[in-house]
Amino acid sequence: MLRTRLLSTIVYLPIVVGALALGGWWYWALVTMVLSVGCWEYQRLMHLSGHRVWLPATLGLVWLLMADAAVPSWLLVNPGLTFFLLASLTWAMTRFNRGDADPVGNWALGLVGGLYLGWIGAHLIRLRDLPLGLYWSVIAFGSTWLADSGAYLIGKAWGRRKMASRLSPGKTWEGYLAGVVVGTLFTGGLAALFGLGGWHGLALGFLIACLSPIGDLGISLLKRQAQVKDSGSLIPGHGGALDRVDSLLVSAVIATYYVIWVVH
Numbered sequence: 015m016l017r018t019r020l021l022s023t024i025v026y027l028p029i030v031v032g033a034l035a036l037g038g039w040w041y042w043a044l045v046t047m048v049l050s051v052g053c054w055e056y057q058r059l060m061h062l063s064g065h066r067v068w069l070p071a072t073l074g075l076v077w078l079l080m081a082d083a084a085v086p087s088w089l090l091v092n093p094g095l096t097f098f099l100l101a102s103l104t105w106a107m108t109r110f111n112r113g114d115a116d117p118v119g120n121w122a123l124g125l126v127g128g129l130y131l132g133w134i135g136a137h138l139i140r141l142r143d144l145p146l147g148l149y150w151s152v153i154a155f156g157s158t159w160l161a162d163s164g165a166y167l168i169g170k171a172w173g174r175r176k177m178a179s180r181l182s183p184g185k186t187w188e189g190y191l192a193g194v195v196v197g198t199l200f201t202g203g204l205a206a207l208f209g210l211g212g213w214h215g216l217a218l219g220f221l222i223a224c225l226s227p228i229g230d231l232g233i234s235l236l237k238r239q240a241q242v243k244d245s246g247s248l249i250p251g252h253g254g255a256l257d258r259v260d261s262l263l264v265s266a267v268i269a270t271y272y273v274i275w276v277v278h
Contacts, residue, residue, distance in 0.1 A: 079135070201223075233257065
């Protein structure tokens with residue numbers, strides 16, 4: 015399992031790093047593609063949970079919000095949200111006429127999935143577009159990955175106290191604390207190296223390491239309800255798109271507003 019994870023990392027990491035370094039439409043296209051796969055995985059998880067969400071509404075909302083993040087001057091959100099709300103409501107009424115047992119629930123779940131992935135996911139673009147956004151993005155990504163790796167390795171070796179036994183049986187408080195330490199120190203050092211301020215790095219790393227597991231546990235909630243281990247099989251050894259971006263979505267939100275509110 016560990017060998018497969020490492021091989022997948024060797025293959026996919028250069029793609030992510032390259033797109034992040036190029037920025038612009040290259041990075042936007044990669045993020046949008048990953049989130050689009052995440053929409054399909056979300057629909058699958060909901061289907062396994064007994065719901066039938068309308069994929070075009072979920073996917074359309076993600077594309078709308080990603081387009082707005084790329085070109086805010088187009089002012090797409092107001093007309094776009096209006097359209098998708100009314101179109102998806104029409105779909106729900108059609109499903110009710112066809113005997114759907116829970117059209118309102120399916121309607122709501124489709125919209126929530128699109129709003130979560132699209133609105134939160136758009137912060138990956140907004141963070142990259144900030145002044146020195148490449149460096150802040152590298153810091154946010156690196157802190158998340160290092161905290162996750164530290165939590166995984168220490169938790170696997172010495173973890174005893176379960177953190178959320180029903181949501182994620184493998185997570186332990188020992189691993190979580192190790193992740194916080196590793197993520198905080200790494201971010202502080204990297205921020206100092208980039209000339210962004212070591213104290214800012216320590217503070218941001220601490221916040222990301224402490225709070226980014228919310229994203230991981232949120233997707234775990236969907237998986238536990240659907241009774242599956244992974245959201246998909248896009249990346250061997252790592253699971254699906256949602257499994258890979260769950261924590262990064264929260265990290266991007268934290269980093270974006272930290273840079274806007276505290277640094278600038």
